[in-house]
Amino acid sequence: MNKVHPAAAEAVHDIADGSSLAVGGFGLSGVPNVVIGALHARGSTGLSVVSNNCGVDGAGLGILLAAGRISRVTGSYVGENKEFARQYLSGELEVELVPQGTLAERLRAGGAGVPAFYTPAGVGTQVADGGLPWRYAADGSVAVASPAKETRTFVGRSHVLELGITTDFALVRAWRGDAHGNLVFRRAAANFNPLAAMAGRVTIAEVEELVEPGDLAPDEVHLPGVFVQRVVPLTPEQATDKRIEKRTVRR
Template identity: 60%
Template sequence: MSTLTVGHSKLMSTAEAIADIPSGVTLAVGGFGVCGIPHVLLTALASKNIKDLEAVSNNAGVDGRGLGLLLANGQLRRIVASYVGENREFARQYLEGELEVELTPQGTLAERLRAGGSGIGAFFTRTGVGTVVADGGMPWKYDSEGNVEVASPAKETREIRGETYVMEESIVADYALVRAAVADHSGNLRFHETARNFNPLAAMSGKICIVEAEKVVPVGELGADDIHLPGIFVHRLVELSEKEAVDKAIEKETVR
């Protein structure tokens, strides 16, 4: 096992990692439900005096955790997500005209993030053809009276091999906030199980990627085949304390 050290470690404190995030930017946020969400980074962001943020995430967090913290503070202007059913404050803000919401099919959202990180401007998919996803008219924002103020536009469609496809634009975020199980000092990352669903994709899409890692090891300790995301995508790295690393919520607790 290598104990190689490098002079360009990306490690820094949480405060340093988010210090330059201003109002009005777009954040790609990793996680699946409350699994693998960058809770420490989001908690720190909730304490900053910034607002008008746009969040791109598979879901909107839950009340009091994850993106729910930013929602509670009124820091979010817009959300692009595929599932939002676990957050009462989200529903209230959306229905009362305080929040703009772009709902996107889950696989399409994943590919939009991946494409953004891969330098692909747009792609064609069959998902959503014949629905408001392609035809437009999905309510993105209501006014205070409950009327639709902003609706989704119609998207370009194209016939490919006898089937209709809809064009989806990729997503490039100003910042990505993700959580990894293990990182090395160069930012190579390994994710744990379900946390791998959206964290690598969110990381790829961010112009500046900030990672909170439960464990940080020397370069070389992660085998090449054990790296889920190469450090080329990672700009800043925060090592969590033992207490922060084990603070993991259960979205829905079911008992017998």
Template identity: 65%
Template sequence: MDKTYGSAADAVADIPDGATLAVGGFGLSGVPVTTIRALLERGVSGLEVVSNNCGVDGWGLGELLAAGRIRRVIASYIGENKEFARQYLGGEVEVELTPQGTLAERLRAGGVGIPAFFTATGAGTAVSDGGMPNRYAPDGSVAEESAPKELRPFDVFGSVREYVLETAIRTDFGLVRAAVGDRHGNLRFEKSTRNFNPLAGMAGRVTIAEVDQLVEPGVLGPDDIHLPGIYVDRVIALTPEQSADLPIEKVTVRPRSEGA
């Protein structure tokens, strides 16, 4: 039951080229950057990544993106990453844009064995009608666009409206970052890092968790566990230096008042 690995390099040693990855994090919060860097060092390429966004320039998934290791991204947000936008508009990477809540539910559905679900989000828009550019050609024209999705009317609380069918997401690997984890893989996330991390962990067939603090089984109470160990296969204990690598996305300051 001891799921700990000696290093991130050992934990990612069997991730092949072309693997699909569900990656936790939101902006710079809760990003499994040590595991991402181990993948970068290993040299795998042709990756398909499912994440809320694709990191920022020079950090997180942005490091894999800048190295040309990512082939396709399923995400809800492109902003804050100029390289991501450049590669998308230049036809170097394929992007499937998905509403944020829908993306979260697609990951959760994959983790609990629900193959598809209907949602009102995106019904009657390009999300359901198709035509969103998944890939651009180098000349700026659309090389591949999204296909239409099934719509079905439902009577919900006396109001009939259309809902769009969305399919679940299941990936080869899940990469997550937790504040505390035990040797059985039970995880607790800190505040806003509990965003896409539990969902990415559920969606991966093999999930790798890097943790700021490793504790023994039984230390985490049942109510403190945000992702149970049944979903987690490998645990990496971060060093203090690795845990402290938490850049600020946007620094905002104000002038000091007189005499401060």
């Protein structure tokens, strides 16, 4: 029942080349930076990543991206990551862009054992009809495009079939957690972290505050420990090291 790994390097020791990862975070909020740093130090490459976005230049998944360790990204937002855009448009990186709500549900469905579901999101667009560029060629042409998806009509409305997502590993960050892997997320960090954690066959959670089993009331737990295999407690310095995406100050 004790899932604590004192060192992040120990927790990521078996993430091999070519592994698939579901990674939590929403913008710069709730990003498992310490575990990502340990994975970067390990040197794993050819990684297939599922995440809302792929970090920013020089932080989060952006570190792995800049090092050429990521071969494919499934996400909903390129954001302001210039290296992400450059690799995608130059054909170095395969990218599957998914509507944000659909991506969240695909992760949740995979974690819940649901293989597929129908949604109206994307009907009448290339999301359903196919043709979205997944990978570009060096000359700018489309080398790999998304396939068409099955559509059906329910109650007079068209829906597209989307597949649930499961991955080899999941990397998440929680506000509080215990040695059994029960986790609590805070504010925007709760957007994708619980869903990514559900989707991973082996989930590694870095926690800002590690508490004793029983200290978390059952009704405040956002993710039960059954979904978490490894817990990495952060130091106070690591827990408070948080970037601000857009700093706005009064004149």
